[in-house]
Amino acid sequence: MNDMTPLPPPGQPLRHYVSVAPFDPTSGDTMSEQQKRVFLASQWKLMWWKFKRHRLALLSAVILAILYVMIVIAEFLAPYNLATRNVGAIYAPPQKVRLFHEGSFVGPFVYGRSVQLNMENLRREYKDDTSKVQKLRFFCRGDAYKFWSLVETNLHLVCPAEGGQFFLLGTDQLGRDVFSRIIYGARISLTIGLLGVAVSFILGIVIGGIAGYRGGVVDLITQRLIEVLQSLPSIPLWLALAAIMPVTWSPLLVYFGITFILGLLDWTGLARAVRSKLLALREEDYVLAAQLMGARGSRIIARHLVPGFMSHLIASATISIPGMILGETALSFLGLGLRPPIVSWGVLLNEATNINVVALYPWLMLPVIPVIVVILAFNFLGDGLRDAADPYK
Amino acid sequence: MLRYIIWRILMMVPTLMIISALVFTIIELPPGDYFESYVAELQAQGESVNAEQIEQLRQEYGFDKPPLVRYFHWVAGMLTGDFGYSFEYRLPVMDVVGDRLWLTIVVSFTTIIFTWLIAFPIGIYSATHQYSWGDYGLTFMGLLGIAVPNFMMALVFMYLANVWFGTSIGHLMDLQYMDQPMSWDKFKSILAHLWIPVLIIGTAGTAGMIRRLRANLLDELQKQYVVTARAKGLHPFKALVKYPLRMALNFFISDIGSILPAIISGAEITAIVLSLETTGPLLIRALKSQDMYLAGSFLMFLAFLTVIGVLISDLALAVLDPRIRLQGGSTK
Numbered sequence A: 001m002n003d004m005t006p007l008p009p010p011g012q013p014l015r016h017y018v019s020v021a022p023f024d025p026t027s028g029d030t031m032s033e034q035q036k037r038v039f040l041a042s043q044w045k046l047m048w049w050k051f052k053r054h055r056l057a058l059l060s061a062v063i064l065a066i067l068y069v070m071i072v073i074a075e076f077l078a079p080y081n082l083a084t085r086n087v088g089a090i091y092a093p094p095q096k097v098r099l100f101h102e103g104s105f106v107g108p109f110v111y112g113r114s115v116q117l118n119m120e121n122l123r124r125e126y127k128d129d130t131s132k133v134q135k136l137r138f139f140c141r142g143d144a145y146k147f148w149s150l151v152e153t154n155l156h157l158v159c160p161a162e163g164g165q166f167f168l169l170g171t172d173q174l175g176r177d178v179f180s181r182i183i184y185g186a187r188i189s190l191t192i193g194l195l196g197v198a199v200s201f202i203l204g205i206v207i208g209g210i211a212g213y214r215g216g217v218v219d220l221i222t223q224r225l226i227e228v229l230q231s232l233p234s235i236p237l238w239l240a241l242a243a244i245m246p247v248t249w250s251p252l253l254v255y256f257g258i259t260f261i262l263g264l265l266d267w268t269g270l271a272r273a274v275r276s277k278l279l280a281l282r283e284e285d286y287v288l289a290a291q292l293m294g295a296r297g298s299r300i301i302a303r304h305l306v307p308g309f310m311s312h313l314i315a316s317a318t319i320s321i322p323g324m325i326l327g328e329t330a331l332s333f334l335g336l337g338l339r340p341p342i343v344s345w346g347v348l349l350n351e352a353t354n355i356n357v358v359a360l361y362p363w364l365m366l367p368v369i370p371v372i373v374v375i376l377a378f379n380f381l382g383d384g385l386r387d388a389a390d391p392y393k
Numbered sequence B: 001m002l003r004y005i006i007w008r009i010l011m012m013v014p015t016l017m018i019i020s021a022l023v024f025t026i027i028e029l030p031p032g033d034y035f036e037s038y039v040a041e042l043q044a045q046g047e048s049v050n051a052e053q054i055e056q057l058r059q060e061y062g063f064d065k066p067p068l069v070r071y072f073h074w075v076a077g078m079l080t081g082d083f084g085y086s087f088e089y090r091l092p093v094m095d096v097v098g099d100r101l102w103l104t105i106v107v108s109f110t111t112i113i114f115t116w117l118i119a120f121p122i123g124i125y126s127a128t129h130q131y132s133w134g135d136y137g138l139t140f141m142g143l144l145g146i147a148v149p150n151f152m153m154a155l156v157f158m159y160l161a162n163v164w165f166g167t168s169i170g171h172l173m174d175l176q177y178m179d180q181p182m183s184w185d186k187f188k189s190i191l192a193h194l195w196i197p198v199l200i201i202g203t204a205g206t207a208g209m210i211r212r213l214r215a216n217l218l219d220e221l222q223k224q225y226v227v228t229a230r231a232k233g234l235h236p237f238k239a240l241v242k243y244p245l246r247m248a249l250n251f252f253i254s255d256i257g258s259i260l261p262a263i264i265s266g267a268e269i270t271a272i273v274l275s276l277e278t279t280g281p282l283l284i285r286a287l288k289s290q291d292m293y294l295a296g297s298f299l300m301f302l303a304f305l306t307v308i309g310v311l312i313s314d315l316a317l318a319v320l321d322p323r324i325r326l327q328g329g330s331t332k
Helices: A033-040 A043-053 A055-072 A178-214 A216-231 A234-244 A251-264 A267-281 A285-292 A297-333 A345-350 A355-360 A368-388 B002-028 B034-044 B051-060 B067-079 B093-128 B133-147 B150-165 B184-221 B224-231 B236-241 B244-274 B279-288 B292-320 B322-331
Strands: A098-101 A104-118 A123-135 A137-147 A151-159
Touching: A043 A055, A043 A297, A043 A368, A055 A178, A055 A368, A178 A216, A178 A251, A178 A267, A178 A297, A178 A345, A178 A368, A216 A267, A216 B002, A216 B244, A216 B292, A234 A251, A234 A297, A234 B002, A234 B244, A234 B279, A234 B292, A251 A297, A267 A297, A285 A297, A297 A345, A297 A368, A297 B150, A345 A368, A355 B150, A368 B133, B002 B067, B002 B292, B034 B051, B067 B292, B093 B133, B093 B184, B093 B244, B093 B279, B093 B292, B133 B184, B150 B184, B150 B244, B184 B244, B224 B236, B236 B244, B244 B279, B244 B292, B279 B292
Parallel strands: none
Antiparallel strands: A098 A104, A104 A123, A137 A151
């Protein structure tokens, strides 16, 4: 365009201008590389970009990922086995990990301990014996266990010095290491929410899907049912359902029973979301096309309708996980949930119900900290996912 | 308005019927009945069992009839004010429940008031100071309230109250007032004990309400009329209170429907830890011992309480916001 001449003097007619550049019909639509990346990105990619901007949610996702990896290798991470009893260390308070002994660096170690029974109040009194330096060992041999019930091994990430003790978070009334038990407990507590959500997810999609797609009487009945379930206080209902489980059931069966109960009362929110979406989407032309081609209702719902708003469903499911984890702790706390030997954070907290524990052995309440962390993390993650689920906004 | 009220009350009937069927099914599900566990318990203690007497009791309470008959019997009894008989206490359910129901209502009601008092100013502050440190801090505190299990908080409170004030905070009143008729002293004693459970139960609900109030108010504050009002030079405080806040008030009333079940749930757990004289501890005992009429009636009471709460909130909302009333009448 360098053949452009300056404007004619005022009063003269404008000269007719013709560009010599070759005609490009798409010139208005061309995008820079940057724009192309955004415009051609898939929905999931857009969601990921949006999710990344929510720092707290990203952090929560990382924390949760680490925790879920932890439960896979729980036996390796825990310094002691689940049921290992240390008769010499009953109600032992947490031991401090130190790095320096008398001013010189020795690496992570704990001081040895001497125990004395106070004959007045029958309390065990533990004193650090600063002459005994017990260096912690890493990648060491400790309690034998069967990894995933398959491989016999005794490798641990960290163990106490030979003949020494290492109770990072103290011990309970049988001298079992609280830290190890928290790690083992994570297995149940973290999976119970996921399984429960899976149950409520299936129920929600199926029931909400049928109600939304069929409409009419089916819809009316489900709507009433959902209203009733939502207006009922959940914990008394959980209690009632948990009381149904026979005492003779094995702990594993009880575990599945609890997850089912938690899911059974939680699907209403999801079903509502699915229903209201389907009511709108079922009028779309592609549904009509599928119907004309002879697809059955179940196929249309599962194959064509639900995937369209799967991201929303996942986001709202994430938000309901904390409620389930808390529900399990509450049930176990009341003795209607899981029972030893299965260990969950709720079971551990159940052992700390006593007011004496709060006063004398407060470290037994430490399992509440992972509970809080996980619930906060799921809340933030859910918030982030919910924002990200609508990337076009 | 009258039509709406009547319609709304009529709608409660099918709801309560579904609830009663649900409750009855849940109560019926465990294998065996109270008498079976009672006989087993007696036998375990080495006592002789009078089979005839047990059989007689069974017949008296209709345990030999099919579940459907018993269900209608139970429902019909409730309609005439007969809530059945507690086998464990050997008393009519009404006598066992007695005061406890009222205390449950008192605790729930106070908790809602408390929730409002706390959530309202904090929600407004969070919405008007979005993304400030105060907003972040308060949001985080609120989330913490959701995350800490109620029973844990109750335990810690119990301990701290003992250490700091030297008082035992279990129960809802001082022990000497129990089984006493209502008096000024008893009332004062209840008030002195009430704040702890209310605080514990209220935290989770408050946090949820703050979050929702903040979101609602933020939506409202971004609307054009607020911008117009501000552009015309209206004082920011007035531009907040005059309309956006009134809109948020509607939401406050309608939210009772969703927080009431949560509050009653939380109240049950907290009541068990603090051994409050509410329905919680009794309910769990009744469930464990299969004292089915007691448990069933309790569940029914709790459900009824929530349904009534939702009804009140709906009616209040209809008074405040005529649009809802019109909508409700035409679509359903």
